[in-house]
Amino acid sequence: DAGVIQSPRHEVTEMGQEVTLRCKPISGHNSLFWYRQTMMRGLELLIYFNNNVPIDDSGMPEDRFSAKMPNASFSTLKIQPSEPRDSAVYFCASSFSTVDTQYFGPGTRLTVL
Amino acid sequence: GENVEQHPSTLSVQEGDSAVIKCTYSDSASNYFPWYKQELGKGPQLIIDIRSNVGEKKDQRIAVTLNKTAKHFSLHITETQPEDSAVYFCAASRGNMLTFGGGTRLMVKP
Numbered sequence: 001d002a003g004v005i006q007s008p009r010h011e012v013t014e015m016g017q018e019v020t021l022r023c024k025p026i027s028g029h030n031s032l033f034w035y036r037q038t039m040m041r042g043l044e045l046l047i048y049f050n051n052n053v054p055i056d057d058s059g060m061p062e063d064r065f066s067a068k069m070p071n072a073s074f075s076t077l078k079i080q081p082s083e084p085r086d087s088a089v090y091f092c093a094s095s096f097s098t099v100d101t102q103y104f105g106p107g108t109r110l111t112v113l
Numbered sequence: 114g115e116n117v118e119q120h121p122s123t124l125s126v127q128e129g130d131s132a133v134i135k136c137t138y139s140d141s142a143s144n145y146f147p148w149y150k151q152e153l154g155k156g157p158q159l160i161i162d163i164r165s166n167v168g169e170k171k172d173q174r175i176a177v178t179l180n181k182t183a184k185h186f187s188l189h190i191t192e193t194q195p196e197d198s199a200v201y202f203c204a205a206s207r208g209n210m211l212t213f214g215g216g217t218r219l220m221v222k223p
Contacts, residue, residue: 004156031209033211042213042214042215042216043157043202043213043216045210045211045212048209048210050209055209056209056210091156091157093156099145099208099209101147101159101162102147102159102211103159104149104156104157104158105156106154106155106156107155107156
């Protein structure tokens with residue numbers, strides 16, 4: 001299996017622009033998680049889905065962030081408008097179930113100028 | 114919510130020595146404790162995990178111990194090698210949401 005796939009790997013944008021991060025979970029996994037990693041706050045869970053349904057989005061920092069999972073093989077995390085403080089590495093992870101091992105993708109390094 | 118503290122934040126050992134990383138958690142209902150290794154530019158990779166019904170688990174040079182009473186768990190790496198150099202994260206959950214520790218940067222000097 002190719003593992004969790006994320007795109008793009010790097011994104012540089014200007015403040016105010018819309019940013020869309022993409023994730024393809026491991027085939028057969030039905031839980032998907034979005035994390036953000038920064039030096040100051042470490043690894044934080046933003047939102048997770050089970051069977052394509054958002055279960056907990058309490059980690060989403062504010063309304064500028066939104067996530068969707070239109071089908072079992074694709075999810076997006078959107079930031080609109082982006083701000084410099086959104087600069088971080090964003091990881092997607094998937095698991096067979098919400099209580100199973102989570103497998104992480106390679107991450108998207110986002111830089112907002 | 115859950116709070117996980119990890120120590121030390123950096124650890125330098127000589128090749129062949131052992132390394133120990135410790136974590137404490139706050140939620141007594143947590144029942145799953147994975148450890149992840151993150152190399153530069155990569156996502157965290159699971160190296161070992163333990164569930165609350167087990168006190169110790171070993172996989173070759175890596176072992177994890179869990180003390181539910183004290184609410185702490187530890188990662189032990191024996192016979193360290195330069196390729197063990199990375200950032201290690203502990204985490205705790207009670208089913209679905211992982212809470213991560215702050216990470217330990219392990220440096221193994223040849």
